Amino acid sequence: MNPKTEEYKLISKGHFESNFIRVPQRNSIIFAKDIDGDEKYALYMMDLESDEITQLTTPPHYQEFPLTLSPDGCYLAFTSQRERSTNIYKLDLSSNDIIQLTNHKKPFNSYVFWSSNGWLYYSANETDNRLNYDIWIVKEDGSKNELFYRFSDTSSERIFDMSKDCKYLLISTDGKETQQSGVLELETKKIKWYGNEKFDERPLEISDDNSKVMVRRSLGVKRTLVLYDRETEEEETISAEGVFSTAQFWNNDESIIYSFSAPKIPNSIWRYDFKDKTHKILVYPKIPLQNEQLCNSQYIEYRSFDGLKIPANLIKPKIKSNQKYPAIVFLIGGPGGNASLIFDSVGQIFAQSGFVWLVPNIRGSSGFGTEYYRMNIMDLGGGDAKDAVYAKKYLESLDYVDPKRIAAFGGSYGGYMTYLLLTKYSEANWKAGSAWVGITHWKTVAEQGPGGYQELIEGLLGKYEENKELWEDRSPLTHIDKIKAPIQMIQAVNDPRCPIGESRQFRDRLLELGKKEGEDFEYIELGEKGHGIREKEDLAHIIKLVLDFFKRRLKE
Numbered sequence: 001m002n003p004k005t006e007e008y009k010l011i012s013k014g015h016f017e018s019n020f021i022r023v024p025q026r027n028s029i030i031f032a033k034d035i036d037g038d039e040k041y042a043l044y045m046m047d048l049e050s051d052e053i054t055q056l057t058t059p060p061h062y063q064e065f066p067l068t069l070s071p072d073g074c075y076l077a078f079t080s081q082r083e084r085s086t087n088i089y090k091l092d093l094s095s096n097d098i099i100q101l102t103n104h105k106k107p108f109n110s111y112v113f114w115s116s117n118g119w120l121y122y123s124a125n126e127t128d129n130r131l132n133y134d135i136w137i138v139k140e141d142g143s144k145n146e147l148f149y150r151f152s153d154t155s156s157e158r159i160f161d162m163s164k165d166c167k168y169l170l171i172s173t174d175g176k177e178t179q180q181s182g183v184l185e186l187e188t189k190k191i192k193w194y195g196n197e198k199f200d201e202r203p204l205e206i207s208d209d210n211s212k213v214m215v216r217r218s219l220g221v222k223r224t225l226v227l228y229d230r231e232t233e234e235e236e237t238i239s240a241e242g243v244f245s246t247a248q249f250w251n252n253d254e255s256i257i258y259s260f261s262a263p264k265i266p267n268s269i270w271r272y273d274f275k276d277k278t279h280k281i282l283v284y285p286k287i288p289l290q291n292e293q294l295c296n297s298q299y300i301e302y303r304s305f306d307g308l309k310i311p312a313n314l315i316k317p318k319i320k321s322n323q324k325y326p327a328i329v330f331l332i333g334g335p336g337g338n339a340s341l342i343f344d345s346v347g348q349i350f351a352q353s354g355f356v357w358l359v360p361n362i363r364g365s366s367g368f369g370t371e372y373y374r375m376n377i378m379d380l381g382g383g384d385a386k387d388a389v390y391a392k393k394y395l396e397s398l399d400y401v402d403p404k405r406i407a408a409f410g411g412s413y414g415g416y417m418t419y420l421l422l423t424k425y426s427e428a429n430w431k432a433g434s435a436w437v438g439i440t441h442w443k444t445v446a447e448q449g450p451g452g453y454q455e456l457i458e459g460l461l462g463k464y465e466e467n468k469e470l471w472e473d474r475s476p477l478t479h480i481d482k483i484k485a486p487i488q489m490i491q492a493v494n495d496p497r498c499p500i501g502e503s504r505q506f507r508d509r510l511l512e513l514g515k516k517e518g519e520d521f522e523y524i525e526l527g528e529k530g531h532g533i534r535e536k537e538d539l540a541h542i543i544k545l546v547l548d549f550f551k552r553r554l555k556e
């Protein structure tokens with residue numbers, strides 16, 4: 001998009017898959033792409049004039065992602081799992097020579113910033129505490145690699161931006177009551193924290209002139225933008241009736257360009273002008289319904305089994321008096337996801353089809369403080385699953401919901417939760433459930449998942465040898481004999497995060513128990529597809545499958 005004329009054009013030609021960065025010296029884009037969703041990403045470069053694409057790396061069994069360019073544009077820093085653990089590598093864009101810069105043994109995921117002083121800054125963990133992330137540095141020739149900043153060995157510090165003059169890093173920590181943003185001065189290592197620990201705040205950017213720090217503040221299911229004066233900490237809130245997803249300073253700090261959504265506003269691109277304090281829509285998607293035809297999302301809270309307040313979003317169909325409707329508890333992905341009060345396209349589809357749609361932020365969700373975010377560590381599938389059961393109880397209390405026609409639905413972590421609710425928590429009497437790319441046994445997924453998966457699961461459940469009983473108890477396959485409600489299983493064949501074996505072993509066990517396919521369960525495998533949905537046609541296909549399933553299974 002031209003910041004002066006606000007005209008824009010498509011340049012990707014459908015090639016981009018992940019993490020694309022611009023190479024202005026070559027008028028090119030570098031991006032990561034896999035094959036059919038298998039998440040074994042290689043690096044590619046596309047010339048923006050000729051559309052010619054050059055493959056830069058060839059990873060057969062691992063992931064590689066572009067991160068940043070050297071200040072002169074001659075080298076690319078990227079992460080790779082060539083040695084199983086994630087590490088940073090340097091690619092010479094002229095010769096294609098590659099050297100390894102870091103040698104971490106534990107997996108990490110981080111932005112990387114290449115300073116003009118010859119150092120690369122990033123976040124990684126080298127402690128035994130799996131919740132820890134510290135700020136590390138590595139020399140651009142790989143000769144030195146050392147810890148640069150640590151708030152504590154139990155907290156997570158991450159980097160989000162580097163100032164244009166390479167003097168400051170914009171970082172976050174969860175070592176306080178809430179996630180907080182800070183500016184770290186590289187020369188002195190002095191740090192200034194912003195906010196008052198009442199709200200989670202995610203860093204976004206430092207302005208070009210270093211005067212402003214922009215963060216996204218989470219107000220439960222709402223998110224707004226806050227600008228801090230870097231020196232005085234004075235704050236300015238940029239608010240609107242909706243949710244800000246991400247934003248950046250634009251056009252020499254004259255404005256902010258941001259993505260925004262609201263219950264009746266699909267995710268769109270806007271501009272905020274500092275001079276006249278106005279908001280303007282730049283890119284707005286077309287939808288087939290008028291505003292008055294859309295169902296509104298409503299923020300609610302309900303009490304869980306232990307009295308904890310669970311925030312949730314509720315979408316109702318057009319309610320007719322003396323009529324009771326079927327309902328669905330939708331479980332979000334994660335763990336650590338957040339159901340913000342945004343335009344929920346899937347929820348709209350189900351509400352338009354006569355279903356009540358409830359999306360709870362079960363414990364472990366982000367945006368509600370550090371304590372809430374960490375509540376399901378060593379309790380995964382415990383309190384969080386009970387929160388979902390009590391979401392069903394809340395729906396049962398509504399006079400327009402039929403208490404005998406309530407189902408569960410989710411994908412990824414939400415798919416796991418659906419499997420678990422219909423097995424371990426089957427006494428809640430779910431009418432049906434649809435699990436899309438879910439996990440059914442933690443031990444098998446730890447063995448089959450991608451690099452770093454074992455460590456990720458151990459961070460939630462501990463080591464298997466020391467916590468075998470917990471791992472087994474929180475695996476749906478362990479409790480499959482308790483299943484009473486019909487279940488739909490949708491699985492992508494190339495999914496590395498929730499491998500095909502997870503659904504197949506659940507299906508096979510159902511058959512061993514005497515369950516009948518088509519009657520007690522419905523099993524669907526999607527061909528050359530992966531974990532995420534990349535094409536709107538694929539999303540439409542999946543939602544049609546689920547909608548048809550619930551229309552049949554939840555009918556009066």
